Each structure stands twice: as structure tokens, then as C-alpha cells.
Amino acid sequence: MFSRSLFLTHVYKNVIKMSVFVQKINPITGANDWVVQNEDYDFHQEVARSAFADMLHDSERNQLYEQALRAAINKKHAEGKKANVLDIGTGTGLLSMMAVRNGADSVTACEAFKPMSECALKIIALNGFEGKIKVIPKRSTDINVGEQGDMRERCNILVTEVFDTELIGEGALSTFQHAHKYLLEKDSIVVPESATIFAQVVECPLVQNWNKLKDIFNDDLELLLKVPDSIQNCAGSAAVHDVQLSQLSYNSFNTIASPIPVLRFDWSGQTPFIFERSTINTIKAECDGKAQAVFMWWELQMDTENKIVLSCAPVWAHPWTKLKGDVEIPWRDHWMQAIYYFPNDINVKKGQEVNLISCHDEYSLWFNLTHNLRITDSDYLNPVCSCGLHANFSRTRIGQMNDSRRNKKYLSLFEEQLNNNSCILVLGDGFYFALTAAKYGVKKMYFLETNTLSRRILLEFINFNGIKNVEVIPSLEKLNEIDLKEINCVLGEPYFTSSILQWDNLLFLYLLKGIKKLVSNDIQVFPQKVVIRAVAVHFKDLYKIRSPLGKCEGLLMKNFDQLIEESSNISDDTVEAHPLWEYPGFALSEVEEILEIDMAHPPESATERKGNIKIQSHMECNGIAVWSDWYPLNSPRFLISTGPISPITVGEKINWDMYTRQGVYLFSNKCKTNEIKYSFSLNFSNGHINFKCD
Structure with a gap:
């Protein structure tokens, strides 16, 4: 799935050991590391990406393909x-x-x-x-x-x-x-003989959080920070947002228009192949609301008589649900559903007719909605991000910026800890919310923004809101040129665009270490601590991406299993990043505290922790979930968790934060055991983290 090291280049081979030096960006230190890897590192990385081919675990897919093949062979005979x-x-x-x-x-x-x-x-x-x-x-x-x-x-x-x-x-x-x-x-x-794409028009503030930034208000509804017009009016990105839609609560969205077929693709060759096309469907709104997005999925018509159909619909629209009621539909990570955001929200009234425009080129889809009786060329345009936000930050990060629970805790921190004597240095990428501190009369704010696009957006926020007491620093070198002795507070979420796993944001510590010699000794640091935690999990389906096939539809897959396992061992990190809210899992243990770090006084050398996670459930363990809990103040009241958003109870489903990706250590086989041994090491000198389970 995901590797938290970014592959850049091969430099040369060591002829004796047949290895290569590979340059990787260490997300914790921000430095380029040279590491020795197997000479076929990039090949193994590509093999491992198939992740034990969860597609081949999809028995419905396999069986429908075989049924359609049998029908085709019989027809020819x-x-x-x-x-x-x-x-x-x-x-x-x-x-x-x-x-x-x-x-x-x-x-x-x-x-x-x-x-x-x-x-x-x-x-x-x-x-x-x-x-x-x-x-x-x-x-x-x-x-x-x-x-x-x-x-x-x-x-x-x-x-x-x-x-x-x-x-x-x-x-x-x-x-x-x-x-x-x-x-x-x-x-x-x-x-298959053909395919049909379905679209459902929805109002869904929850998913819109992943797309549009919101203005910031306090509890008294006083406007603290307004999103610049350039960002507010941006059409966003047409890039597909693939999601396990079945994991969305049915109460989280209003259906403006029920699912309809909007595009059909004929693979049979009986009609010409069209590489760019648009269709228009006039639909009636089923309720009052704001049309914000399209939920999209597709069906494959597998045979010439359209009797064999493979559907990728979410649970509420799946044929199985319609035929059998409350059923468990096939799980697929290779073919999920997708969200496409309209360039603008469209207000509609129940019964009102609107035009749904569905477009595609050779490789991608996009959608629009319009009231207009006369549709113009601009209505067909593929949305392109003009503000930089959608190009620079992931959907997950944009949702994080809009997370009201998180933002309220930062507001409380600012109200309680900052005053007109506060001189603040902000470390991180895209922490635009920190600008609200300027509203509390702080003396001065410095932002270290090394990311070019993020810096441009920050300056737009500053200028648009007329904030005067802020200075943006583009690099550590420039920071060294400034007299920072007046700084008495360092603030971070922390978040960095280079981070994949949540503990990668410990880059904050390394920046802080270099800055401390430039500032006063009695400086306040927020967050005050971070705690890395873990829990044993029974994942309902996610384990399949690492689970050997053994047999697939009665056919032996031993060689494939061996190839994937070997490649994963060579190229994969032991911990992967996944948005676990999309992948139901049940807690098998209490939460294990792996490591606590005092941000003001971190260890100077390598730190290692070993322990046992006690399994307290009869369910098989197939993974360990890990996350970071950040404490702006050393109090549970200020806890900002990147993990569960409600207390974990053994045997019950875990409710994960939807605006972060958690770390997962997956086992290749289900594990029946009373305890799992783990070791965790963090080398503060080079930023290397290692987490292993036995």
C-alpha cells in the first residue's frame, strides 16, 4: 500500500554485495538519507504494491468472470x-x-x-x-x-x-x-461486454469538509478568520476521491437525486470507441438542499445477454440489498466508489429540474450541475485547482483543517495561554488556523513555511483578513537571520506535507531543536507532549491486502504468495497508513501506551520500548493499529487524537477519526494468541523509527 519513504534515485551498485544505495527523504528529520537496499528494490516495491492482490480475494468477481467466460465459450461452440x-x-x-x-x-x-x-x-x-x-x-x-x-x-x-x-x-x-x-x-x-457508470447527487457537509475550507467562528459566532475568495471560489480538483462509501452513515447525506445511469461503455466493439464525451440528464430534486457532490460507482455487464452483472455500488444501492434486504455486500479495495465535487454548491428546491452533466476523457471523469436551460461551454470544463490548496494538500488534510472539534481545542488554548505579550513562532505546513491567535492581541507571530504553495496560501489569508502583526519566514536559513530572542512561544499542530504516518510529524522536534538556540530559555512549547498508542484489532476485511491466497477458486497460488511475501519483506515498511474509518475493525485489547515524549525535553539518544499487548477477545487478531495523541496542554481536555474519537471497548467496533490516516501493522495470517510482543525504537539522532510485532 503506502511507503513513508519517497524513492528518488539509484546512485550506484555495490558489485560485491549486489546492492544499491537508495536516497530517501526521512520525513522525521526532513533530511535525505542514503540507505543500502536490494539491487531489485524498485522491482520488489512494484510487486509488493499489489498487496497480496486483494482483488483475488474477491470471490464474487472471480466467480462472475468464470460464469461469463463459460457462457462465451459455450456460445462459440x-x-x-x-x-x-x-x-x-x-x-x-x-x-x-x-x-x-x-x-x-x-x-x-x-x-x-x-x-x-x-x-x-x-x-x-x-x-x-x-x-x-x-x-x-x-x-x-x-x-x-x-x-x-x-x-x-x-x-x-x-x-x-x-x-x-x-x-x-x-x-x-x-x-x-x-x-x-x-x-x-x-x-x-x-x-465483460459493457459497463455502466451510476451517479447519485447528494448534499453532504461531511464529505464537503474534504473539499472546501470553512470560515472560522468562535462560540459566540464572531468571525475570526475568513477564507479568501480565491480559495472559496476555486473549482477544486477533478482528481478522483476514492472512498468506501458503504462506511458513510446513511444519515450523513441527503439524496438530492437518486442513482441513475449516466455513461455506458460498450467493450464489445459493435459501436465506435469514444474517448471524450458528455451526457446531460435532466433530474428532479427529491428534497430541498444544496447539491454538493456526486457519489459514483459502476457496474460490469459480464455477458452478451446482460444476465451476469458485477456491481460496485455502495450498500444502500447494491442489487443484493434490493433483492435480499439487509445483506453483507462483497468487499473490494481494488474497486471502491468515488466522490466528485461540483465546482460550486447548487441550491435546489424539491421538484425543481436541474441538469446533471457527466463527462469523461480517455482516463478520467468529472461532473457538473446547472439550473440553466441553456448550457454553456464552461459547464463542461474539467475542474482545475486555481488556488493551490487542492494541489498542495490531500483530501484528508483539508478535512483536518475543517475539523471543528480540533479547532475548538486550539481556540481554548489561545484564549487561556496567549496574551498581548505573546510572541509566537508557528512551525508546520498549512496551520492557517493559528492566524486566529492574532485576533487575541498577541504581540507578534512568525510562521516558518518552507512549502512554497502553502506559503502562498498563508500570505493570501493574511492579506485577505488584514492581519498586520505576522511575518512569514520561507526557510530555516532566513530564520537564522532574524533576532528571535523575543519569541516566548513555539506553536504547532504539528503537521507537515512530507508526513505519511502520524509519528512522521515528529519533524516538529527536529525543527524545535535547531531553533531553541535562537530563542529564550523559558520558551513555552505547544504541543507539550505526544503519546504513541496502539491497540490489537480484528479487521473485518483490511487484512486481505496482506493475506496469502493459498487457493483461489480451487487453483493453487503458492508461487504468487511467495513472490509477494518476498517483495514485501524487501521493500515495505512494517507500518502502513490507512484511513481506518473506511475499514471496520474490532478492538481485541486495551489501548497500549508505547511511548510518551515531552516536547520541551525530548530524549537526546535512541529510545526503545518493549511490551506485550494482551488479547482479551476470542476474535482472531490480524493487525495492530497505531496512532499519535497530541496534547497542546498536558491535560486530557486538550487531547487532539489522530486515532479513535471515542473510548475503545474490547470486542466493539472502533470509531476512528475520519480526518487522519492511522498506522497499521498487518499480519499475513490471522493470529490466535493471548498476547502479542512488540518492540518500538526511535533514534533521535537520525530520526529512524522501527516498530515490530512478534
């Missing part, structure tokens, strides 16, 4: 023809083996990623299909057909899975077009 199957992007060879066992006369599979094509050959042999499937280690667009080509003749059945959350983001349109033009016969059957 009923026509008196051979069934010659082409499998594009075969991966493990699963679909190719399914084709053989369902009577295909010939099967050709292509896989451009060489380690995967080699793995497919081993799996095919392991399952007794050697000699029955030809594997071509090429992209389908590079395959030649002819007497001396990769394929002697064209095929008449195509099976492929080249889809992502956005359906077309992996180049499905060009893949299908090329296959029909060069690799398939005229009357070929394609599995």
Missing part, C-alpha cells in the same frame, strides 16, 4: 466454432486457467510486467495447465499477429480486467480499441 481466448493483463493466470477448465480450445495470455508473467508460468504449471496456455510477456498493444508473430491468428473471445475505481483510469478505452482492431475477430465476444 454452439456456433460450431473453436473458442480461442485472449487474456489481457493475465497477472497470476487465473482467468486463463478458468478458460481452459471451461473448454477453451486455445488460450493466449499477455502480461507486460516480467516478474508477474514469470510467476504466471509457474502457477500455470503448478495447476497442471502447462502447454495449454501461451504466455506472452508483452503489453497487448505490442503484440503482433501473423505467421511469425506472437499470435498466429486472431482470437474470438477476449477476457480482461483493466479497470480501476474510475473505471477507465487504467487505459481501458485504448486497450479495448486496439484489441478489436488488431487482435480479435469481427464477431468476438468480450468479457
Whole structure:
């Protein structure tokens, strides 16, 4: 999934040990580190990203593909023809083996990623299909057909899975077009035969928090900080926001318009492929409200008769729910749902007609909504961020900026701790909320903003709100040129754009260490401490991204499991970042306090903690969740948690903060044990953190 080290470049190979020096940005120190890695580090990193291919754990997907393949093969045989199957992007060879066992006369599979094509050959042999499937280690667009080509003749059945959350983001349109033009016969059957995109127009303040910054008010509704017009009026980003929509509370949104099909893609080749298109659907608002976003998902029509359908709908719109009532729908992390934000909120009245505009190019989708009877060219434009906020910060971070619970605690801190003698240095990226401190009459504020875009946005906030007693410092070098002896307070959330895991924000400590010699000795530091905590978890589904397949639909996957495990051990960090509110999990232990750090007096050397997490539930443990709790003041009243937002109870579902990503240590197999041993080390001299579980 995610690596908290950013791969930059290979420099040279050590010939004796066959290793490479890889440059990584250490997010805690902010420095570039050179580390020795396996010579195939980047290859293993790419393999490991498949994360044990949770797609292959999707039994419904696998079974529907096989049903549709069987129908296609039988249809060709009923026509008196051979069934010659082409499998594009075969991966493990699963679909190719399914084709053989369902009577295909010939099967050709292509896989451009060489380690995967080699793995497919081993799996095919392991399952007794050697000699029955030809594997071509090429992209389908590079395959030649002819007497001396990769394929002697064209095929008449195509099976492929080249889809992502956005359906077309992996180049499905060009893949299908090329296959029909060069690799398939005229009357070929394609599995899947077509796809349909659905859109549901909603009002949802919760998801809008991930998109639009809000003005800041105090409890008396006094305006403290206004968002600049340039940010308020920005169309935002058209980039897909993929989310497990089923985990949203049904009460968190109002349906302005129920789900409707808005775009259909015909993969059969019977109609021309269109790479840029727009559709308009006139819809009636089902309630009063603000149309803010589209919830999007898609269906695959797997066979020519549209009897076999694979749906990626959220639980409230899923066909299974409609047929069976309250059911558990298939879990998919490879194909989620998506949110697309309108450039502007549209006020609607119940029964009012509005036009939903749905657009796509070769790789992406976007949507708009308009009252206008006459639609202009601008209504079709793909939204582009003009303010810098959406380009610089993740959706999660924008939601964090809008988090009213968090912001109220900072306001209380400012009211209780700051006065007209306070001279403040703010450390971090995008802590625009700190500007509200200027409203409390502080003497002076300095912001260290090394991020160029974040600095530009900060200056817009300052100018737009007419704040005078603020100075923005662009670098540590510039900070060193200023007499900072008057500073008596250092403030941070902390947050840095380089951070992936929450403990990466300990970069605050390293900045603080370098600054302390420039400021007074009796300086106040907020936050005063940070506590790293953990809990043992039974994840309902998330464990699948690290769980070996063993068998998949009766076919052995041993070689694939070994390849992924080996690559993960070489290239992956032990702890990954995930938005755990999207992945239901149940607490199996009490919260374990791993490490507490006094921000004003941190340890100077390496610190190591070892302990045991006691399992107090009969459920199997398949992961450890970790997070950081920050204390602006050393009091539970000021706790700002990046983990659970309500007390954890053993055996019950954990309620996670929706505006941060938590750390997860996943086990490759479910664990039945009474306790889990862990070790945690933090080397303060180089910023390296290591967390391991046994």
C-alpha cells in the first residue's frame, strides 16, 4: 500500500554485495538519507504494491468472470466454432486457467510486467495447465499477429480486467480499441461486454469538509478568520476521491437525486470507441438542499445477454440489498466508489429540474450541475485547482483543517495561554488556523513555511483578513537571520506535507531543536507532549491486502504468495497508513501506551520500548493499529487524537477519526494468541523509527 519513504534515485551498485544505495527523504528529520537496499528494490516495491492482490480475494468477481467466460465459450461452440481466448493483463493466470477448465480450445495470455508473467508460468504449471496456455510477456498493444508473430491468428473471445475505481483510469478505452482492431475477430465476444457508470447527487457537509475550507467562528459566532475568495471560489480538483462509501452513515447525506445511469461503455466493439464525451440528464430534486457532490460507482455487464452483472455500488444501492434486504455486500479495495465535487454548491428546491452533466476523457471523469436551460461551454470544463490548496494538500488534510472539534481545542488554548505579550513562532505546513491567535492581541507571530504553495496560501489569508502583526519566514536559513530572542512561544499542530504516518510529524522536534538556540530559555512549547498508542484489532476485511491466497477458486497460488511475501519483506515498511474509518475493525485489547515524549525535553539518544499487548477477545487478531495523541496542554481536555474519537471497548467496533490516516501493522495470517510482543525504537539522532510485532 503506502511507503513513508519517497524513492528518488539509484546512485550506484555495490558489485560485491549486489546492492544499491537508495536516497530517501526521512520525513522525521526532513533530511535525505542514503540507505543500502536490494539491487531489485524498485522491482520488489512494484510487486509488493499489489498487496497480496486483494482483488483475488474477491470471490464474487472471480466467480462472475468464470460464469461469463463459460457462457462465451459455450456460445462459440454452439456456433460450431473453436473458442480461442485472449487474456489481457493475465497477472497470476487465473482467468486463463478458468478458460481452459471451461473448454477453451486455445488460450493466449499477455502480461507486460516480467516478474508477474514469470510467476504466471509457474502457477500455470503448478495447476497442471502447462502447454495449454501461451504466455506472452508483452503489453497487448505490442503484440503482433501473423505467421511469425506472437499470435498466429486472431482470437474470438477476449477476457480482461483493466479497470480501476474510475473505471477507465487504467487505459481501458485504448486497450479495448486496439484489441478489436488488431487482435480479435469481427464477431468476438468480450468479457465483460459493457459497463455502466451510476451517479447519485447528494448534499453532504461531511464529505464537503474534504473539499472546501470553512470560515472560522468562535462560540459566540464572531468571525475570526475568513477564507479568501480565491480559495472559496476555486473549482477544486477533478482528481478522483476514492472512498468506501458503504462506511458513510446513511444519515450523513441527503439524496438530492437518486442513482441513475449516466455513461455506458460498450467493450464489445459493435459501436465506435469514444474517448471524450458528455451526457446531460435532466433530474428532479427529491428534497430541498444544496447539491454538493456526486457519489459514483459502476457496474460490469459480464455477458452478451446482460444476465451476469458485477456491481460496485455502495450498500444502500447494491442489487443484493434490493433483492435480499439487509445483506453483507462483497468487499473490494481494488474497486471502491468515488466522490466528485461540483465546482460550486447548487441550491435546489424539491421538484425543481436541474441538469446533471457527466463527462469523461480517455482516463478520467468529472461532473457538473446547472439550473440553466441553456448550457454553456464552461459547464463542461474539467475542474482545475486555481488556488493551490487542492494541489498542495490531500483530501484528508483539508478535512483536518475543517475539523471543528480540533479547532475548538486550539481556540481554548489561545484564549487561556496567549496574551498581548505573546510572541509566537508557528512551525508546520498549512496551520492557517493559528492566524486566529492574532485576533487575541498577541504581540507578534512568525510562521516558518518552507512549502512554497502553502506559503502562498498563508500570505493570501493574511492579506485577505488584514492581519498586520505576522511575518512569514520561507526557510530555516532566513530564520537564522532574524533576532528571535523575543519569541516566548513555539506553536504547532504539528503537521507537515512530507508526513505519511502520524509519528512522521515528529519533524516538529527536529525543527524545535535547531531553533531553541535562537530563542529564550523559558520558551513555552505547544504541543507539550505526544503519546504513541496502539491497540490489537480484528479487521473485518483490511487484512486481505496482506493475506496469502493459498487457493483461489480451487487453483493453487503458492508461487504468487511467495513472490509477494518476498517483495514485501524487501521493500515495505512494517507500518502502513490507512484511513481506518473506511475499514471496520474490532478492538481485541486495551489501548497500549508505547511511548510518551515531552516536547520541551525530548530524549537526546535512541529510545526503545518493549511490551506485550494482551488479547482479551476470542476474535482472531490480524493487525495492530497505531496512532499519535497530541496534547497542546498536558491535560486530557486538550487531547487532539489522530486515532479513535471515542473510548475503545474490547470486542466493539472502533470509531476512528475520519480526518487522519492511522498506522497499521498487518499480519499475513490471522493470529490466535493471548498476547502479542512488540518492540518500538526511535533514534533521535537520525530520526529512524522501527516498530515490530512478534
